Amino acid sequence: MTFSFELLAQDTLTQARAGLIHTPHGDIPTPVFAPVGTQATVKTLTPADLHELGASLILANTYHLYLRPGPELIADFGGLHHFMGWDGPILTDSGGFQVFSLEGLREIDEDGVTFRSHLDGSKHRFTPEQVIAIQEKLGADIIMAFDECPSPEDRDYNIEALDRTHRWAERCRQAQQRSDQALYGIVQGGIFPDLRTQSAEFLTGLDFPGYSIGGLSVGESKADMHAILEVLHPILPAHKPRYLMGVGSPEDLFECVARGIDQFDCVLPTRIARNGAVFTPHGRVNLRNARFAADKAPIDPDCTCYTCRTFSLAYLRHLIIAKEILALRLTTIHNLHFMLDTMRRIRLSILDGSFADYKHDFLQKYQTVPEENRGKRK
Amino acid sequence: MTFSFELLAQDTLTQARAGLIHTPHGDIPTPVFAPVGTQATVKTLTPADLHELGASLILANTYHLYLRPGPELIADFGGLHHFMGWDGPILTDSGGFQVFSLEGLREIDEDGVTFRSHLDGSKHRFTPEQVIAIQEKLGADIIMAFDECPSPEDRDYNIEALDRTHRWAERCRQAQQRSDQALYGIVQGGIFPDLRTQSAEFLTGLDFPGYSIGGLSVGESKADMHAILEVLHPILPAHKPRYLMGVGSPEDLFECVARGIDQFDCVLPTRIARNGAVFTPHGRVNLRNARFAADKAPIDPDCTCYTCRTFSLAYLRHLIIAKEILALRLTTIHNLHFMLDTMRRIRLSILDGSFADYKHDFLQKYQTVPEENRGKRK
Numbered sequence: 001m002t003f004s005f006e007l008l009a010q011d012t013l014t015q016a017r018a019g020l021i022h023t024p025h026g027d028i029p030t031p032v033f034a035p036v037g038t039q040a041t042v043k044t045l046t047p048a049d050l051h052e053l054g055a056s057l058i059l060a061n062t063y064h065l066y067l068r069p070g071p072e073l074i075a076d077f078g079g080l081h082h083f084m085g086w087d088g089p090i091l092t093d094s095g096g097f098q099v100f101s102l103e104g105l106r107e108i109d110e111d112g113v114t115f116r117s118h119l120d121g122s123k124h125r126f127t128p129e130q131v132i133a134i135q136e137k138l139g140a141d142i143i144m145a146f147d148e149c150p151s152p153e154d155r156d157y158n159i160e161a162l163d164r165t166h167r168w169a170e171r172c173r174q175a176q177q178r179s180d181q182a183l184y185g186i187v188q189g190g191i192f193p194d195l196r197t198q199s200a201e202f203l204t205g206l207d208f209p210g211y212s213i214g215g216l217s218v219g220e221s222k223a224d225m226h227a228i229l230e231v232l233h234p235i236l237p238a239h240k241p242r243y244l245m246g247v248g249s250p251e252d253l254f255e256c257v258a259r260g261i262d263q264f265d266c267v268l269p270t271r272i273a274r275n276g277a278v279f280t281p282h283g284r285v286n287l288r289n290a291r292f293a294a295d296k297a298p299i300d301p302d303c304t305c306y307t308c309r310t311f312s313l314a315y316l317r318h319l320i321i322a323k324e325i326l327a328l329r330l331t332t333i334h335n336l337h338f339m340l341d342t343m344r345r346i347r348l349s350i351l352d353g354s355f356a357d358y359k360h361d362f363l364q365k366y367q368t369v370p371e372e373n374r375g376k377r378k
Numbered sequence: 379m380t381f382s383f384e385l386l387a388q389d390t391l392t393q394a395r396a397g398l399i400h401t402p403h404g405d406i407p408t409p410v411f412a413p414v415g416t417q418a419t420v421k422t423l424t425p426a427d428l429h430e431l432g433a434s435l436i437l438a439n440t441y442h443l444y445l446r447p448g449p450e451l452i453a454d455f456g457g458l459h460h461f462m463g464w465d466g467p468i469l470t471d472s473g474g475f476q477v478f479s480l481e482g483l484r485e486i487d488e489d490g491v492t493f494r495s496h497l498d499g500s501k502h503r504f505t506p507e508q509v510i511a512i513q514e515k516l517g518a519d520i521i522m523a524f525d526e527c528p529s530p531e532d533r534d535y536n537i538e539a540l541d542r543t544h545r546w547a548e549r550c551r552q553a554q555q556r557s558d559q560a561l562y563g564i565v566q567g568g569i570f571p572d573l574r575t576q577s578a579e580f581l582t583g584l585d586f587p588g589y590s591i592g593g594l595s596v597g598e599s600k601a602d603m604h605a606i607l608e609v610l611h612p613i614l615p616a617h618k619p620r621y622l623m624g625v626g627s628p629e630d631l632f633e634c635v636a637r638g639i640d641q642f643d644c645v646l647p648t649r650i651a652r653n654g655a656v657f658t659p660h661g662r663v664n665l666r667n668a669r670f671a672a673d674k675a676p677i678d679p680d681c682t683c684y685t686c687r688t689f690s691l692a693y694l695r696h697l698i699i700a701k702e703i704l705a706l707r708l709t710t711i712h713n714l715h716f717m718l719d720t721m722r723r724i725r726l727s728i729l730d731g732s733f734a735d736y737k738h739d740f741l742q743k744y745q746t747v748p749e750e751n752r753g754k755r756k
Contacts, residue, residue, distance in 0.1 A: 039700045040693075046704065047688065069696045073672055077692070085688045294451055310425065310463045314455070315418075318447045322417045325706055326424065 003141070003182035003209055005030075005241045005262075011355045015233050015260035018350040021241055023089045023141035024180050025081060026056070030241060031257045031350075033343045034059045034091060034265040035336050039068070040084040042336075043270055044329040047086040052306070053336050054344070057089045057142075059265045062134055063098035066124075067117050071137035079139025091265070092135050093245070094144040094186070097214070099126055101149075108148065110164065128171035135181070142182045142243075144212060145172040152190040152220040162188055162195055166202050173206055184210040184243060191224040193231045200235040210241040213261075217247045222255070229259035236260075250279055250342055251368050254359045257346055269339045273331035276320045279338040283367035287331065292317045305337035306330075381519070381560035381587055383408075383619045383640075389733045393611050393638035396728040399619055401467045401519035402558050403459060406434045408619060409635045409728075411721045412469060412643040413714050417442050418452075418462040421648055422707040423714075425464040430684070431714050432722070435467045435520075437643040440512055441476035444502075445495050449515035457517025469643070470513050471623070472522040472564070475592070477504055479527075486526065488542065506549035513559070520560045520621075522590060523550040530568040530598040540566055540573055544580050551584055562588040562621060569602040571609045578613040588619040591639075595625045600633070607637035614638075628657055628720055629746050632737045635724055647717050651709035654698045657716040661745030665709065670695045683715035684708075 002024045009018040021028040034057040035042045035050065042050060042058060050058065060080055065071065077083040080090050099106055099115050106115035112127030128146040135143040146168045148161040169185050176183050185203035189195030203211060213232060216225045229244070236242055243263035244256050253264060269279070276287045280300050287299075295313035307316070307330040319327035342362070349358040380402045387396040399406040412435040413420045413428065420428060420436060428436065438458055443449065455461040458468055477484055477493050484493035490505030506524040513521040524546050526539040547563050554561050563581035567573030581589060591610060594603045607622070614620055621641035622634050631642060647657070654665045658678050665677075673691035685694070685708040697705035720740070727736040 039696070039702055041697060041702050041704045044703045044707075046684070046708070048684070068700055069671070069692070073692065076672065077674065077690070083690075083693055085693070293447070294454065296455065306424070306426070312455070312461075314447070314451065315461055315463070318417075319419060322442075322446055324417055324419050325422045325703060326419045328703055329422075329707070330424070 002180045005210070005239060007239055009351050010238075011258075011350050012353070013356040014258040014359075016257045016346075016350045016355045017238075017260060017262060018347050019241070019262060021089075021262075023182070025087060025089045025141050028056045028089050029344075029347055030262040031253070031343060031346060032057050032263050033253065033339045034263065035339075036061075036265055036267045036270060037084070037086075038267075039064050040074075040080060042332075043274065044332045045336075047084065049329075049333065050086065051088075053333065054340050055088065055336070057091060057263075058086060059091045059093065060084075060138065060140065061095070061098065062092045062131065062138065062144075063095035065092075065138060066095060066134050067119055071134045075137035075139070079137075081139065089142070090140040091142040091243075092138050092140040092144065094131050094135070094146045095126060096131075096144075096147045096186075097149050097246070108164075110167075112146075128168040129175040132172050132175040132177075132183070136176075136178045140181065142184060142210065145169045145183060145185050145208075147186040147188055147214055149188070149215050149218070150190060152215050152218060152224070154190065155192055155195075158188070158190040158192060158195055162199055166199070169203060169206060173208070182209040184208055184212045186212040186214040186245070187232065187236075188215050189228075190215060191220050191228060193228065196228050196231050197235060200232050204235065204237060208240070210243060210263075211236050212243040212245050214245050216244065217252075217266075226255060226259060229256060229261065233260040249368070250339065251363060251366060253339070253343060253346060254363060257350075258355075258359060269335035270332050273335040274328045276327070276331065278331050278334050281362075281365050284369055287313065287317050287320055289317075299334055303334065303337065304341075305334050307334040307337075380558045383588070383617060385617055387729050388616075389636075389728050390731070391734040392636040392737075394635045394724075394728045394733045395616075395638060395640060396725050397619070397640060399467075399640075401560070403465060403467045403519050404434070406467050407722075407725055408640040409631070409721060409724060410435050410641050411631065411717045412437045412641065413717075414439075414643055414645045414648060415462070415464075416645075417446070418458060420710075420714075421652065422710045425462065427707075427711065428464065429466075431711065432718050433466065433714070435469060435641075436464060437469045437471065438462075438516065438518065439473070439476065440470045440509065440516065440522075441473035443470075443516060444473060444512050445497055449512045453515035453517070457515075459517065467520070468518040469520040469621075470516050470518040470522065472509050472513070472524045473504055474509075474522075474525045474564075475527050475624070486542075488545075490524075506546040507553040510550050510553040510555075510561075514554075514556045518559065520562060520588065523547045523561060523563050523586075525564040525566055525592055527566070527593050527596070528568060530593050530596060530602070532568065533570055533573075536566070536568040536570060536573055540577055544577070547581060547584060551586070560587040562586055562590045564590040564592040564623070565610065565614075566593050567606075568593060569598050569606060571606065574606050574609050575613060578610050582613065582615060586618070588621060588641075589614050590621040590623050592623050594622065595630075595644075604633060604637060607634060607639065611638040627746070628717065628744060629741060631717070631721060631724060632741060635728075636733070636737060642721075647713035648710050651713040652706045654705070654709065656709050656712050659740075659743050662747055665691065665695050665698055667695075677712055681712065681715065682719075683712050685712040685715075
């Protein structure tokens with residue numbers, strides 16, 4: 001077995017856990033935040049940039065890579081790692097989230113989903129077996145079962161979709177041929193504790209090497225999200241990693257780590273960076289703001305990222321106003337550094353028993369943007 | 379005197395020269411190609427990238443920086459070097475080329491030019507004194523006299539403009555207050571040998587620390603450009619650097635170095651890079667071409683740039699087709715590496731007496747794009 005999870009520490013005041021995921025492409029200290037590299041590139045960054053940032057896991061999107069450049073091409077290159085020049089761990093999603101988002105362009109049946117490409121309207125079909133075959137060609141270290149993603153507050157649809165997702169999870173388990181990829185089962189059930197319980201129990205019975213929590217951060221309230229995590233915590237096996245898909249914001253890291261989550265991914269830090277918004281210990285700021293026009297300070301004087309070590313707020317604002325491409329990379333570097341560094345500190349605080357204090361201090365300073373952070377999955 | 383030029387070698391078969399320009403921000407081995415950083419950034423690259431590429435001089439545009447973010451702001455930051463985080467030598471142009479390109483938006487009189495901003499239509503005025511004051515605020519190591527740039531083939535306009543350019547050159551010399559910047563005079567006169575001779579002789583009489591050759595690479599033939607360089611060679615003082623503004627393509631480097639040029643700048647390598655076109659020893663290729671879709675080779679197997687060390691043609695093409703921002707940076711890195719590395723080899727070949735052979739070998743392999751290379755000044 002080339003994949004395993006070591007649970008190194010369990011916080012006493014919260015459900016926070018620190019661990020280590022072993023993969024064929026290296027170890028992933030957990031909790032971990034994975035930058036999103038939708039099309040086999042974390043937008044604006046090279047693999048060298050990602051190494052410098054200390055990224056230990058990145059995500060790539062099966063749906064996008066299936067359409068372009070195609071799994072056969074990537075397989076011919078020896079997989080995603082070789083294709084994109086990133087030698088660290090990679091996770092691929094199942095494509096389910098993207099396909100189910102194609103409202104009006106997809107049709108679901110018991111066996112799978114027929115959909116039209118958002119690129120050229122061409123017709124395609126995903127089945128559990130097909131999605132596993134694609135992910136085996138892409139060759140990520142961690143892969144996902146094919147799941148249906150209903151709107152989290154639609155109980156009837158969630159009930160109907162859940163059984164199908166469970167049958168698909170079994171078929172994915174059956175279809176898997178490579179032994180060097182860890183296939184995670186995905187817990188669904190919307191905001192409904194009984195459905196989530198049912199899903200977690202069913203999937204635990206299939207003994208996946210890890211469990212994803214899907215269908216959250218897509219419109220429900222934070223309170224609902226937290227409640228679901230609390231329901232799942234005692235059900236999911238402690239010795240398997242737990243991955244909350246598509247989350248989160250800086251404050252989400254704290255709240256969800258405190259509820260037992262080990263893995264995160266989200267386009268938020270990189271997407272808002274390209275709009276000129278950056279994280280600071282006091283919350284988000286937009287660099288377009290005229291108050292930065294002559295500011296000689298960096299984004300955050302305590303930040304050690306290349307952007308903050310090198311450039312003033314005034315220069316960054318100038319690049320943004322002048323529509324210079326470099327701006328996108330510099331803000332992306334800062335925001336990912338913020339997420340990865342915050343996660344490193346969270347992990348250290350779990351290991352030395354100070355997580356609850358760190359969480360309290362961070363959240364007291366950090367002013368959140370109430371609902372804008374949400375529904376940012378790609 | 380903080381600026382000086384050392385002539386280290388003179389080729390025996392051609393007029394090629396190798397030298398060293400000393401500036402307050404370091405030495406520039408010549409001949410040199412300067413990447414263009416129009417808005418205080420070489421598009422897509424950080425100063426760290428430029429250092430890794432071995433850039434020893436970059437250009438910034440006075441017109442653009444005057445409009446945005448403004449010379450006062452940059453002066454308040456201690457000059458362009460501090461503002462943009464580049465500690466190596468910088469050259470600024472006079473803004474003349476851009477202002478005279480604003481057809482219909484500018485009016486010339488004996489004292490200067492009144493023009494409207496291309497950004498917001500606001501009214502501005504450049505005089506020789508004003509242009510020197512702006513460049514003193516920007517604080518580059520090498521600055522340019524304010525010159526008028528007529529169409530190179532319009533003899534009457536060239537005659538009329540030349541006297542004004544000469545009077546402006548004298549006024550620029552008078553207006554200069556900083557002693558740590560080298561002010562170059564700009565030779566004009568279109569494609570007319572007698573006018574170029576007159577201009578070079580007049581400006582030589584003013585004893586500038588360096589001489590620029592303006593008004594070329596804007597539509598005239600390569601033969602005309604070469605003829606003018608041959609006319610100027612014996613007139614311009616041998617112990618001063620000669621800068622051919624807005625040139626060139628890879629083949630231009632060889633042809634113009636062979637005619638005594640020490641300094642070049644051009645947006646061509648970076649601009650075509652952003653359109654997916656890259657230099658190879660055999661000429662230019664466009665990475666969008668379907669023949670690269672599954673090609674595992676790098677752009678050039680002998681190239682040592684980060685892009686060629688790390689990525690396949692297929693991956694680069696994927697990034698371009700998928701409209702990924704990273705593509706722009708990777709092709710820019712390659713094209714600048716190609717220019718800078720070619721120039722380093724040119725310099726070594728001058729120093730060891732093999733320039734003519736190297737030129738012959740390079741040009742025999744390199745297939746030029748006849749007229750597309752021209753008129754690429756920004």
